[in-house]
Amino acid sequence: MKTPLLQLQQVTMRFGGLIAVRSLSLEVDAGELVGLIGPNGAGKTTVFNVITGIYRPTEGDIRFQGRSLVGLKPHQITRLGIARTFQNIRLFRGLTVLENVRIGAFVRHRTRLWQAALRFKAVEKEDAELEARARHWLEVLELSAVADVRASALPYGLQRRVEIARALATHPQLILLDEPAAGMNPNESEELMHLIRRLRDEFGVTILLIEHDMRVVMGVCERVLVLDYGELIAEGPPEAIRNDPRVIEAYLGEPV
Amino acid sequence: MVRQIFWCGVAIAICWALDRLLQAAVYGQWFGWLTDYTYRAFILVPLLFITLAVSLNLINGITGQFSLGHAGFFAVGAYLSAGFSVYFASGWLAQVPPAWQGVAQFGLLLMAALIGAGAAALFGLIVGIPTLRLRGDYLAIATLGFGEIVRVLFENLDLFGAQRGFTGIPTWVGFGFFWYALLAMGCIAVSRNLLKSTHGLAFLSVREDETAAEVMGVPTTYYKVAAFVIGAMFAGAAGALLAHREGSIYPVDFKLDISIVVVTMVVLGGQGSITGSVLAGAGLKMLEELLRLLPVVTLFGREFQPSDFRMLAFALVLILMMIFRPQGLLGHRELSWATLRRWLSRSPKRASVPPAETPSLSSEGEQMRQP
Known part of the structure; x- marks a missing residue:
């Protein structure tokens, strides 16, 4: 079985x-x-x-x-x-929609913190990849238009969708x-x-x-x-x- | 790697050139107002506080861990690096042939600064551990306690001069601008690099909602401790430079006041904004020095030194800010060429509405934290 x-x-x-x-x-x-x-x-x-x-x-x-x-x-x-959303929406309210979803995508990062501190090429490359993945999920959930809006400024229904996008970005x-x-x-x-x-x-x-x-x-x-x-x-x-x-x-x- | 070395070279060249220029201006008395005193008060000390404010911003502003212990890290860096120089490095330097003195001094100062930074980073790690359990006010109290413990410790250690102060530290920093500016630039560069990368978002996510961050896959413990370690490291290096510039340090230099002033700078600049911390760090320190230029006032039959009004002025600045701009000078934004251009091109009518309060569906959010 x-x-x-x-x-x-x-x-x-x-x-x-x-x-x-x-x-x-x-x-x-x-x-x-x-x-x-x-x-x-x-x-x-x-x-x-x-x-x-x-x-x-x-x-x-x-x-x-x-x-x-x-x-x-x-x-x-x-x-x-395993990813989840919350009953009482828990977005990163001060960050933009894209940033919220990028944090979801971050779980698949490989670079180390010290490499980021010194801005290694690998970090730049990874940033681009993670952002592309985040944008992909924004696209799927039809959120691209609000990518650069602060999460707290969105209407309730959209905030729920951003939460789903963020969860999906963790793959x-x-x-x-x-x-x-x-x-x-x-x-x-x-x-x-x-x-x-x-x-x-x-x-x-x-x-x-x-x-x-x-x-x-x-x-x-x-x-x-x-x-x-x-x-x-x-x-x-x-x-x-x-x-x-x-x-x-x-x-x-x-x-x- | 090549790029990092290149930019390091550029930074060193710029700092060195400016250092030479300033030395010529100060010692050659090019301008009447630029004396040894005004140089120290309006350039050197602000640079030091820029480093402190930007490094605390990493802990307080970006990661949202309210720390009142920055003076403690500053003190650890100052005292331990000075101890290294006084008890070990000076002896080594004496054995170096005269022709190599300059190079040896440079190397030993670098070592002392690294020791100061490393020791402070270690203390950052030690203080960072309890932050796994403490939040908000409790963390503030714990870090406040840490800062005071460190100060009282040095106040009672005869090895470090106790209350008499630790004197006779070799003044290898010399004129100072080169080292102070280099450290400030390094601190700003590291902060900016972190904030620009997705790792920076991990720090921010801890500030925004720790539980959600953890569930989204951010190892929040790691990032909280990392913020403390990196922030403490730069404060420690700043302390090392102070010790080797002044030649003597006293426990009162690291009183709680310093921590509070640095927190004020971060809050005033806008939590999380690097350029905000730079502006507020330099601005508040300069304001303090400007207050010293005021005449002595007699009030209620008592003479008041102008610097007595320092804390009053800080409080006033903070209260005014809370009323008119609660999010800090720059809020969560950064001052960049793009922002400047936008401000200049904005019509006067729109300028009356601060964009932070009225985010619309347009590209408003775009300016947030772009370099």
Whole structure:
């Protein structure tokens, strides 16, 4: 059997007396488009934080391509090929859009700091390469027009797109999107769904996303995981999830 | 490699030529106002503070680690390099045949400066480590403590003259402009190179949002410590030059005041702006010297020396800046030919709206931090 791209084994995350994630096991295969849903406080973002190394899980193991991530620093995990966006947008607000995305591309740098201090040719060459990669992602996400605008000056929807561009610039195999459609109008979330599908189909990025907008989740995800009180209560294709009585009770509510 | 050596050569040639010219002007009394005193007050000391401000800008402005310990690095560089010269290098120099004295002196001064820079860099590393855990105010307090500890240490070490001051340091720097200007240029060049490269963005990302930077793959610990090490290195070299120019150094030269003045310069110039630090560094030091030229004032039956108003003037400058230009003189920008051209070509109507506050979708952001 093929090893899954991402594998959580019995992961528990405890904050003092609070158990945010309880003995959670899940798998994401390469090329999948998976949704993670659940009521507020169910531990969805904690799962992301545990995967990206912001928190170290209290118990359990996380494997990416068969390799354990537990104990690695976030930047090392990013280097291995996991990127993410944040629920409350965390762009580098004082920097331009292009600079934001260049920082994402920076994870693949090879030159040393002292070489940069003395402006070696290799640094100049690498700068050009990294900038070209950043501009490529701006192009893909149709952000080229605002490349030189300060990130904080952009409207909300565009800021979300810049975050995705920045994450993609790290050249991930797996991207974790934390509520990418939050605060978007129906038109924008329609575009977003299109974009998410494109990322997977065109660029082969595996996607795990947290989302409250059921239209987006049901419209784009092939498999949905439902979390409640830190536990996985259901898993399956969108149609099955929509009709699952436990999910309806915990999260979706009775269909109107 | 060739390019780096070429530019080093150019910098050395420029500094040397200007040094000669200034020496001729000062000693030949070309201008009435350019005396040994005004040269020191309006050229040499500002150059030293440009180095200090630009190097602190790397820590405070670019990486966003609020450090109040710059005087500490400055002191470490000054005292340790002076110790090397007094206890070792002077003896070595005495054994060198007279014909080679000049060359030997040059080499030993370079060594002393490197020792000062290296020692300060080591202390930067030591101070940098706690920054892994401390943020904001806590870091400021810790670095403040470091600076004071260093000063008190030298104040109590008899080996370094304790409170009497460390005297008898060979004045190998001589006239001084050459070395001071070379160090300032080196410091500016390194800062600019870093900021221009993608590595520079890594420093900036730490300032902007440390967690996001880490998640985007920036080893934030490494960059924070690196900022401290590089910044401390230049401050240490500056201290070494001061010691070997003045011939004597005193613990009071490295009081907390110095750290605060340098922080003021960085804030005034605009956090992260190299040219801002240069302007503010030179400007504040010159302002201080200008204040000394004021007459003695008698207020409330007490005589006030004009320099007593120094801190008052600094505070006034800072308050005015907070009201009218909270982002600092240059904000996050750099002064460059392109910016200058843009300012000159801008119509008076638009000039009333500072662009930093009203970023539009046009090419406004383009001017940010371009060399």
